[in-house]
Structures are given as C-alpha cells and as structure tokens.
Amino acid sequence: MKKQALLVLALSAAGVATAQETVKIGHVASMTGPVAHFGKDSENGVRMAIDALNARGATIGGKKVKWVLVPEDDAGDPKAATTAAQKLADAKVNAVIGHETSGTTIPAAKIYNDAGIPQISPSATNPKYTQLGYNTAFRVVANDIQLGRALGRYAVTTMGAKRIAVIDDRTAYGQGLVTEFTNSLRQQGVKPVAREFTNDKATDFAAILTRIRAGNPDLVFFGGMNAVAGPMLRQMKQLGINAKMMGGDGICSDAMQPLSGNTMTDGQVVCAEAGGVEEKGKAGMDKFRADYKKRFGIDVQIIAPYSYDAVLAIAAAMDKAGSSAPARYLPELAKVRYPGVTGTIAFDAHGDIRDGVLTLYTFKGGHRTPIGVTK
Known part of the structure; x- marks a missing residue:
C-alpha cells in the first residue's frame, strides 16, 4: 500500500x-x-x-x-x-x-x-x-487614426493635392477615417473645399457630387467601403469630375473596377491598408x-x-x-x-x-x- x-x-x-x-x-x-x-x-x-x-x-x-x-x-x-x-x-x-x-x-x-x-x-x-x-x-x-493621418500627408506632400473634397458614409469607420484625414490636412494648412456625407447603402450621389464639382477638386477622399465608392466613381465621371479618389482599406480591393462600371482609370484611385514591411x-x-x-x-x-x-x-x-x-x-x-x-x-x-x-x-x-x- x-x-x-x-x-x-x-x-x-x-x-x-x-x-x-x-x-x-x-x-x-x-x-x-x-x-x-x-x-x-x-x-x-x-x-x-x-x-x-x-x-x-x-x-x-x-x-x-x-x-x-x-x-x-x-x-x-x-x-x-x-x-x-x-x-x-x-x-x-x-x-x-x-x-x-x-x-x-x-x-x-x-x-x-x-x-x-x-x-x-x-x-x-x-x-x-x-x-x-x-x-x-x-x-x-x-489603427485608423494612423492610417488617416498618413493618407493626409501623402495626399498633400506626394500627390500634390491642393483642392480636396471629403465624403464619409456616416459609419463609425468612415467618419473616423475622414476625421483623422482632415486633421492631417489642417496640420498642413490645407482646408477641404467641400465636406459631404452619404450612407453605406446609398447608390445615388448626384446631389453631393454636384456640390463638390463647384469646388473644382483635384482629389476626393471617401471614408467608406467599395460598394459605395465604386458607383460614386462612376457618377463622378458622368458629371465630369476628373479628380482622383483616395480612401482606406474599405476601397482597397480589385472589386473597385467592376463596381465602378469599369470606369476607373489607371492610377486614379489611391488607397491604403494597415501593415506592410519596409525595404x-x-x-x-x-x-x-x-x-x-x-x-x-x-x-x-x-x-x-x-x-x-x-x-x-x-x-x-x-x-x-x-x-x-x-x-x-x-x-x-x-x-x-x-x-x-x-x-x-x-x-x-x-x-x-x-x-x-x-x-x-x-x-x-x-x-x-x-x-x-x-x-
């Protein structure tokens, strides 16, 4: 025992x-x-x-x-x-x-x-x-704060954008991204020529794009997803707005081309995702x-x-x-x-x-x- x-x-x-x-x-x-x-x-x-x-x-x-x-x-x-x-x-x-x-x-x-x-x-x-x-x-x-600020710096210093319009989809993601992007612009002495909003289910952007067109933007920053950004890009072309589009990871996929009705041109859209490695x-x-x-x-x-x-x-x-x-x-x-x-x-x-x-x-x-x- x-x-x-x-x-x-x-x-x-x-x-x-x-x-x-x-x-x-x-x-x-x-x-x-x-x-x-x-x-x-x-x-x-x-x-x-x-x-x-x-x-x-x-x-x-x-x-x-x-x-x-x-x-x-x-x-x-x-x-x-x-x-x-x-x-x-x-x-x-x-x-x-x-x-x-x-x-x-x-x-x-x-x-x-x-x-x-x-x-x-x-x-x-x-x-x-x-x-x-x-x-x-x-x-x-x-995080999205770092992403929004970096995109703001890139838009001004590298792309040379001077007349920037901003649109958000009223989601927490879209508003947060646009807020940080515009904060970055302000720190660089740049004021948006237009500030508009839509929603994440919208398909008709004629009213807001017409107002934006009056400001003659060279860049439109969109805080939202590609399901909205693609059709928006198509309607920008229809209204004769030749500006580039910028956004975060929400628009950063190959789905942008078909969603834009194949109107997206090479180099027209710039987007960013968190992550990556340096040289x-x-x-x-x-x-x-x-x-x-x-x-x-x-x-x-x-x-x-x-x-x-x-x-x-x-x-x-x-x-x-x-x-x-x-x-x-x-x-x-x-x-x-x-x-x-x-x-x-x-x-x-x-x-x-x-x-x-x-x-x-x-x-x-x-x-x-x-x-x-x-x-």
Missing part, C-alpha cells in the same frame, strides 16, 4: 509538472462565414509560430515548455465572439491572439481583461479597441511567405505574419518575466521590443503598435498595385 501511495503521489506530481510546462495560446477569428479565408490565414500564422517555438525548444525562464494552440471560431459575429472569449477564459489560456475584426475584437476585450488574459489583435484597426483602457489589449497593426524587412517577409506556402500549400492572405509575430512577442515577454502566468509577464509584454517579420513589435501606452506602417496602393489594369510603405 505504501508503494502504491508513493506511486500515486509521483503520478500526481508528474501531472502538475506537465500542466506547468504547457503554455496555451488561444486564437479566435472567423473560421466560418464570408471572411473565413482571413480567419484561417490568421490561425495559420499562429500555428507556424507555435511550431517554431516547439521546434527550437523555446524556454521560459530557462525551463523547457510545450506550446499548444487552443482555437475558437467567432464567425465574424460579436455575440459569438464573446462566447468564444469566455471559453478561452474558462480554459485558462495564457494568451489570446485575436479577434480578426474590430466588431468582434472590441466586445471580447472586456472578457479577457476581466480574466487578466493578454490579448493581441493581429488585424483590428478601430481606435476604440485600445481606447477602452484595458491594460490587456494590444494590436500589431496601425529592410522584405527578405524576411519573402522567406515567411515561402515557408507559409510550403507548410499550407497556399499563399499568405494578409494577417498571418502579424499573428505569427504576436505569438513570438508574447513568448519573448514570458521568457523575460520567467513565467507564462499572465499577471507575471503582462508588464514585460507592455514594454517588449521584439524584432518580428513585420518589423519591431513594441507598444505605446495604449497598446497600439509603435511606428505602425501601412501600405499604399493604386490600381493598374483594374488590379491593386502597391505604391510603397509609409508611416
């Missing part, structure tokens, strides 16, 4: 040791639904990071650990997002990468904060996420893309390198703290400087990425073509 008791104690101790040596990384994104391809891309990036950590025997405080993925699907739905977040909190994951969209990231953030679990979104850009005041909330891409980081990104394709048999969509870097930044913070316990490594995560594939991962006081970059695009032959990376 004594030997059996000792054996039970030994097995129990082994079980505790195993639990202590396992680091659980939660991931949440839309794995089903219309944007599931982006969700899968994000999850694949996390898988690659976990594979890399296990392959090199990454340690925490000098102790070898096993890294595991705990995946959840929020289907791009805010209610499903909070359910998924609660599941991960109940599972006592050590960190969360996600969610994919701002609409799912923001409501889930409170649950992670209440549980004290650090959350890094690899793709949510709405400023409200890090303005919630949670010390557990981080992101590794530029010095291209070799590393090319290698990541090649490794990704070899591992999964498909090309990177957008998010994978950011979710990959998010995991490795967390691992670096855990190692520095000598612990995978969220309360122990969270202070180190807040001041981490990790040299990632997408650039240096470092956060400001709000949890936003420092010196976040964005990629500018135009369209040639109806297809999105990169112009370059800026801040």
Whole structure:
C-alpha cells in the first residue's frame, strides 16, 4: 500500500509538472462565414509560430515548455465572439491572439481583461479597441487614426493635392477615417473645399457630387467601403469630375473596377491598408511567405505574419518575466521590443503598435498595385 501511495503521489506530481510546462495560446477569428479565408490565414500564422517555438525548444525562464494552440471560431459575429472569449477564459489560456475584426475584437476585450488574459489583435484597426483602457489589449497593426493621418500627408506632400473634397458614409469607420484625414490636412494648412456625407447603402450621389464639382477638386477622399465608392466613381465621371479618389482599406480591393462600371482609370484611385514591411524587412517577409506556402500549400492572405509575430512577442515577454502566468509577464509584454517579420513589435501606452506602417496602393489594369510603405 505504501508503494502504491508513493506511486500515486509521483503520478500526481508528474501531472502538475506537465500542466506547468504547457503554455496555451488561444486564437479566435472567423473560421466560418464570408471572411473565413482571413480567419484561417490568421490561425495559420499562429500555428507556424507555435511550431517554431516547439521546434527550437523555446524556454521560459530557462525551463523547457510545450506550446499548444487552443482555437475558437467567432464567425465574424460579436455575440459569438464573446462566447468564444469566455471559453478561452474558462480554459485558462495564457494568451489570446485575436479577434480578426474590430466588431468582434472590441466586445471580447472586456472578457479577457476581466480574466487578466493578454490579448493581441493581429488585424483590428478601430481606435476604440485600445481606447477602452484595458491594460490587456494590444494590436500589431496601425489603427485608423494612423492610417488617416498618413493618407493626409501623402495626399498633400506626394500627390500634390491642393483642392480636396471629403465624403464619409456616416459609419463609425468612415467618419473616423475622414476625421483623422482632415486633421492631417489642417496640420498642413490645407482646408477641404467641400465636406459631404452619404450612407453605406446609398447608390445615388448626384446631389453631393454636384456640390463638390463647384469646388473644382483635384482629389476626393471617401471614408467608406467599395460598394459605395465604386458607383460614386462612376457618377463622378458622368458629371465630369476628373479628380482622383483616395480612401482606406474599405476601397482597397480589385472589386473597385467592376463596381465602378469599369470606369476607373489607371492610377486614379489611391488607397491604403494597415501593415506592410519596409525595404529592410522584405527578405524576411519573402522567406515567411515561402515557408507559409510550403507548410499550407497556399499563399499568405494578409494577417498571418502579424499573428505569427504576436505569438513570438508574447513568448519573448514570458521568457523575460520567467513565467507564462499572465499577471507575471503582462508588464514585460507592455514594454517588449521584439524584432518580428513585420518589423519591431513594441507598444505605446495604449497598446497600439509603435511606428505602425501601412501600405499604399493604386490600381493598374483594374488590379491593386502597391505604391510603397509609409508611416
């Protein structure tokens, strides 16, 4: 009986040791639904990071650990997002990468904060996420404030635009983007020649475009999505407005050409997306893309390198703290400087990425073509 008791104690101790040596990384994104391809891309990036950590025997405080993925699907739905977040909190994951969209990231953030679990979104850009005041909330891409300001600088200094009209679709995204864009113009001493608004379901822009035409703009900035921007571009042509159009990621897809009735000309539209790498980081990104394709048999969509870097930044913070316990490594995560594939991962006081970059695009032959990376 004594030997059996000792054996039970030994097995129990082994079980505790195993639990202590396992680091659980939660991931949440839309794995089903219309944007599931982006969700899968994000999850694949996390898988690659976990594979890399296990392959090199990454340690925490000098102790070898096993890294595991705990995946959840929020289907791009805010209610499903909070359910998924609660599941991960109940599972006592050590960190969360996600969610994919701002609409799912923001409501889930409170649950992670209440549980004290650090959350890094690899793709949510709405400023409200890090303005919630949670010390557990981080992101590794530029937010819409950074994007709007950078577009304003590019419009004036590079494109040489002098007479700029602005339109927003009255959504939080559209209004926020236009606000930051016009703030940037004001700082450069430029006042818009017109300020108009529509809505995200509108199809007729004759009235606002007629008013804008009177200001003879050389650039129209639109805060909204391509489903509205495309038809607007077509009606600009019909009214003889020869201005260029600029916008954020909402208009940054090849769908712009068919939505414009094939009236969009080469170089007429300039748009931007959060993310991208500068010249010095291209070799590393090319290698990541090649490794990704070899591992999964498909090309990177957008998010994978950011979710990959998010995991490795967390691992670096855990190692520095000598612990995978969220309360122990969270202070180190807040001041981490990790040299990632997408650039240096470092956060400001709000949890936003420092010196976040964005990629500018135009369209040639109806297809999105990169112009370059800026801040």
